[in-house]
Amino acid sequence: SSSCSSVFCRDDRMEEPVAQEDVTFNADEVNGIVKEIVEMTLGTASYAHNKVSQWSSEILEAIIKRLTATQKPYKYVVTCSIMQKTGAGLHTASSSYWDNTTDGSTVVRWENKFLYCITAVYGLAT
């Protein structure tokens, strides 16, 4: 820190601007965050109609919190689908209009004996 001899002092420390190369969507990091949170919330739970909305909210809030804590200049959209295992098929698809160099997405599929959980995270650089 700089020492001031008068009332007005000049701080010679300058904020390092974020280099353009650092602004990329790190899919591996996000995958790790999502897997950990889903495992922690659902674990070995079986599908319970009255609990699903609470689980889904918990997962989504926790993911957003962890993503924003990384302090990256990104906007995020996170979706989570929890489905009961009855032998029915489920597909998801997405189409995006964004900047290929900085934006990205990742989808994490998780399952246990009773349900599937599909979580998609989209990151858009600001």
Place this chain on the structure above:
Amino acid sequence: RKQVQQTSYSTGPKQKFRPSEAKQIIRETLKSKLDGKTYPAAINDAHSYMKNIAEEIKKSLRSLPLQRYKFIVQVIFGENKGQGVRTGCRCFWDQDADNCAWEQYQNKDVFCMAG
């Protein structure tokens, strides 16, 4: 004589994204693509159904007069077998400029959500 400097950049979108317009587009696309369809037996058919739906919705959104907007379209498509499904969405964005629109479609054999 005082000189007035005018800013030459815009801090927000000139025309905002209207969810109601987007919902209309999504509803029409889902209806036209899925009316009378059954769940495809082959996985490749399901893939092409959905890619088609997602691309159509994105193309229609791009034809709207919205500048400087990025779009994400997600489609969830499944067989209607009486199972329970719950889909949630959370976003971290600029509340003034950004928004989302979700629509769902269901018939005897399939259900589909797009947003």
